Amino acid sequence: MGFEEEYQSFMNSHLQTRTGERLRRLQEGHNHAEILFLKQVWWPLFHQFRYLHPEYEINDFNYGNRYLDFAYIRPSIRICFEIDGYGPHLRKISRWQFSDSLERQNQLVIDGWTVIRFSYDQVKEKPRRCQQIIQQVIGRWLGDELNQIPLSLVEKEVLRLVIQKGEAISPTEVAKYLKLGVKTARKVLAQLVDKEMLTPASGTVRVRSYQLGSQVRHFHLINRGKNYP
Incomplete structure (x- = not known):
């Protein structure tokens, strides 16, 4: 299948298994930047979406539940992919929100996540470079599979x-x-x-x-x- 068919299958499978806030978050939080990441970066590299979870819910000890743009999860591997836009809302971010963003990332690292962040401009203008970074980070974890x-x-x-x-x-x-x-x-x-x-x-x-x-x-x-x- 091509991207559009595989993408719809991918999204439908997640939509069908979610309810409540998890469903609302997927419906409202998965937008243009996330779709562009899948289309220009992930799909050309892998041609499918296995092990990838959109708007993945995690438990934050201090603030309750939070959501990652994408989580790549395999045995012993947890990678968070975030797509950060640059717009008026970001330029007007408060000191508290800025600190909270850093705390969120720190907590993910402490909990054993590898955190990879791309800007929207990187995804749009330099998708190949994004692919290289993903290949490097996943390859770092999966190199031992070559023994098989x-x-x-x-x-x-x-x-x-x-x-x-x-x-x-x-x-x-x-x-x-x-x-x-x-x-x-x-x-x-x-x-x-x-x-x-x-x-x-x-x-x-x-x-x-x-x-x-x-x-x-x-x-x-x-x-x-x-x-x-």
């Missing part, structure tokens, strides 16, 4: 490097990181392309850089299948 893939130790280390970097990587970088010759690095990269773990990112006759391929995106970061909500 039947690859050589060197191949796994190359994939970890690409995941941690969050963007295309060159044979020279691989050679330097693994202390290999450039010719050997190219051979390992070619093997990973054959296994659909990597794909050429630049160059035609001679590939200059490589990025994650479909097999890694599906297994490592996505693990196909819905689990909404």
Whole structure:
């Protein structure tokens, strides 16, 4: 399915399981900025919304319940994604509201959340950079899952490097990181392309850089299948 169909399925699954304030918050709090984030940042990277929860409710010890724009939750992983707009309401924020915002983020970190914040302008104007940050933060937590893939130790280390970097990587970088010759690095990269773990990112006759391929995106970061909500 394309974005629109998958997005509607994603939202409907959450709307159907919520009631009361949780339902109202999802209906009223999920707006243009959040949709743009899903469309321009998340969807091109993952092509689905597994493990992602919109307007996720958390319990605040001091102030009751609060809501995160998005929560990415897997075993041992809790990542909060916030999309911050810049408008009149933000420019007029009171000192108390500013302090409260900082306290909210601090409490999330104390409770074991990783907090990633994007501005609306970043999502709109620099979606690729946002994707790189997401790939890096999720890759940091999920790198050990590569042990489940039947690859050589060197191949796994190359994939970890690409995941941690969050963007295309060159044979020279691989050679330097693994202390290999450039010719050997190219051979390992070619093997990973054959296994659909990597794909050429630049160059035609001679590939200059490589990025994650479909097999890694599906297994490592996505693990196909819905689990909404």
